[in-house]
Amino acid sequence: MKQPKVAVIGSGFGGLALAIRLQAAGYETTIFEKRDQPGGRAYVFRDNGFTFDAGPTVITAPHCLEELFQVANRSMNNYVKLVPVSPFYRLYWEDGFKFDYSNDNAELKRQILAKSPHDWDGYLKFMAYTKEVFREGYIKLAHVPFSNLWSMVKVAPQLAQLSAFRPVYTMVSKFIQDEQLRQAFSFHSLLVGGNPFSSSSIYTLIHYLERSWGVSFPQGGTGALVNGLVKLFEDIGGKVYLNSEVDSILTKNKKVMGLNLKSGSTLPFDVVVSNADVGHTYKTLLRSEKTLAATRKRVLSQRFSMSLFLIYFGTNKKYSHLKHHNVIFGARYKELLADIFSRGVLADDFSLYLHAPCRTDNSLAPEGCDTFYVLSPVPHLGHDAIDWQSTAPIYADKILNYLESRYMPDLRKHIVTKRYFTPLNFRDDLNSHLGSAFSLEPILTQSAYFRTQNRDKKIQGLYFVGAGTHPGAGVPGVINSAKATSSMILNDYSGPTVPAGHFPEWESLA
Numbered sequence: 041m042k043q044p045k046v047a048v049i050g051s052g053f054g055g056l057a058l059a060i061r062l063q064a065a066g067y068e069t070t071i072f073e074k075r076d077q078p079g080g081r082a083y084v085f086r087d088n089g090f091t092f093d094a095g096p097t098v099i100t101a102p103h104c105l106e107e108l109f110q111v112a113n114r115s116m117n118n119y120v121k122l123v124p125v126s127p128f129y130r131l132y133w134e135d136g137f138k139f140d141y142s143n144d145n146a147e148l149k150r151q152i153l154a155k156s157p158h159d160w161d162g163y164l165k166f167m168a169y170t171k172e173v174f175r176e177g178y179i180k181l182a183h184v185p186f187s188n189l190w191s192m193v194k195v196a197p198q199l200a201q202l203s204a205f206r207p208v209y210t211m212v213s214k215f216i217q218d219e220q221l222r223q224a225f226s227f228h229s230l231l232v233g234g235n236p237f238s239s240s241s242i243y244t245l246i247h248y249l250e251r252s253w254g255v256s257f258p259q260g261g262t263g264a265l266v267n268g269l270v271k272l273f274e275d276i277g278g279k280v281y282l283n284s285e286v287d288s289i290l291t292k293n294k295k296v297m298g299l300n301l302k303s304g305s306t307l308p309f310d311v312v313v314s315n316a317d318v319g320h321t322y323k324t325l326l327r328s329e330k331t332l333a334a335t336r337k338r339v340l341s342q343r344f345s346m347s348l349f350l351i352y353f354g355t356n357k358k359y360s361h362l363k364h365h366n367v368i369f370g371a372r373y374k375e376l377l378a379d380i381f382s383r384g385v386l387a388d389d390f391s392l393y394l395h396a397p398c399r400t401d402n403s404l405a406p407e408g409c410d411t412f413y414v415l416s417p418v419p420h421l422g423h424d425a426i427d428w429q430s431t432a433p434i435y436a437d438k439i440l441n442y443l444e445s446r447y448m449p450d451l452r453k454h455i456v457t458k459r460y461f462t463p464l465n466f467r468d469d470l471n472s473h474l475g476s477a478f479s480l481e482p483i484l485t486q487s488a489y490f491r492t493q494n495r496d497k498k499i500q501g502l503y504f505v506g507a508g509t510h511p512g513a514g515v516p517g518v519i520n521s522a523k524a525t526s527s528m529i530l531n532d533y534s535g536p537t538v539p540a541g542h543f544p545e546w547e548s549l550a
């Protein structure tokens with residue numbers, strides 16, 4: 041069979057990973073990106089000498105990344121360097137309790153025993169549980185496409201055995217009694233857009249993944265990792281067009297024919313893979329395709345994850361007491377999450393993630409200065425309307441005052457640059473349905489077979505990659521989704537003999 045010409049819409053980590061795999065397999069692959077830089081959520085803002093990674097900062101599962109260089113016969117070391125971060129996170133509570141989560145077992149034991157002596161045993165049991173979840177949920181299933189109901193039925197017994205139908209917090213509470221430690225070991229699902237009180241306990245695998253492979257940060261910031269992947273793709277012959285928003289996907293007789301760009305060009309392609317938001321793809325890019333009416337309705341009626349409010353700010357002094365990754369819990373946990381996910385109201389209180397990348401890499405700020413972003417989870421735009429134009433500065437003030445009063449003395453006086461990113465930016469800059477930061481919410485009924493299929497069932501040549509597809513959001517998630525989607529495309533167009541990137545040494549790490 042003639043090799044297909046492939047277009048990828050969007051240059052997020054999922055789009056880049058998929059494009060690299062297909063180009064490495066010999067398929068002529070072109071990426072069309074709406075924005076002026078690649079990376080999607082991993083965009084980079086540069087203000088007055090400060091470098092702000094806009095999105096992902098906790099880089100885990102480095103093997104996913106190394107595989108991309110291996111399939112292209114290149115070495116990752118020649119493109120980007122990953123630096124270990126320790127502790128993984130410092131967690132803070134309003135009563136002054138702090139917890140450093142790291143790979144140092146002795147240090148973890150010391151902290152857990154000091155806080156809640158009987159919870160050390162529970163923690164060990166929790167880790168044993170997450171190891172099982174990791175083996176079943178990540179190693180065996182994360183990169184495998186679920187293209188029919190049977191593929192889901194086949195894994196149902198394993199999922200049931202692991203209590204995947206139970207929420208993260210419930211499973212953590214089975215092992216750990218102390219409320220703050222329960223929060224410390226359940227907040228991880230928020231990193232992929234999941235409420236710990238409703239996301240499947242499959243997401244506890246993130247613990248084991250972090251403990252196995254650590255947390256790292258690319259030298260030069262996450263943007264350097266994006267640039268490394270773009271360079272790899274271009275080195276093997278791929279093309280990336282920036283400022284090239286796709287207006288629609290062309291179809292005829294239930295078959296993909298190509299793309300229309302907003303600029304007016306029409307380009308023929310045999311295969312189109314959308315890395316753009318799944319809601320945007322079905323609602324806008326495929327608006328004229330009548331065959332997809334039911335799929336469109338189903339996707340748009342699913343539960344989308346929360347949005348985020350972010351402030352990127354630079355200071356003219358260093359706050360060296362902060363760690364690289366800081367998670368700041370507010371007074372409420374379950375109720376605050378209910379405000380964000382279910383009630384859809386902007387609460388007066390918040391829980392925050394504070395990124396201080398200069399702890400690992402001083403090159404991201406001018407000398408003597410410090411670079412930060414602070415992130416607050418907020419409802420997506422499908423709930424009661426919040427007027428973000430007028431709310432943003434007020435909400436930002438509240439967050440900065442809070443940081444100043446508890447964690448960053450004299451902060452306001454030392455801020456020399458600042459910008460916001462609101463749910464409106466997720467909607468308008470990234471074309472995210474309802475301004476969701478993580479696409480479809482990771483609940484069991486929207487996972488695996490029930491998530492957007494990696495290959496559309498009705499339109500030949502139409503595929504998906506990224507946070508809205510299996511296995512879901514997060515950098516390892518979308519890179520695994522690229523493995524799943526590329527294996528389907530290679531299988532569909534070249535037959536089962538073409539290797540889709542299978543590395544036994546990676547799997548033996550579990």
Ligand SMILES: Cc1cc2nc3c(=O)[nH]c(=O)nc-3n(C[C@H](O)[C@H](O)[C@H](O)COP(=O)(O)OP(=O)(O)OC[C@H]3O[C@@H](n4cnc5c(N)ncnc54)[C@H](O)[C@@H]3O)c2cc1C
Binds near residue numbers: 074079325
């Ligand atoms: C603030 C924040 C912090 C995060 N932190 C972490 C973290 O620390 N660790 C982690 O693992 N994950 C993290 N995540 C999640 C992770 O960043 C995402 O799940 C992942 O990067 C999404 O990748 P993606 O492949 O789905 O594509 P996206 O990043 O969503 O990119 C999609 C691309 O498609 C483009 N596009 C959309 N419509 C069109 C169109 N019509 N034409 C052309 N292009 C189009 C967009 O411009 C965008 O560039 C974070 C997310 C956010 C928002």
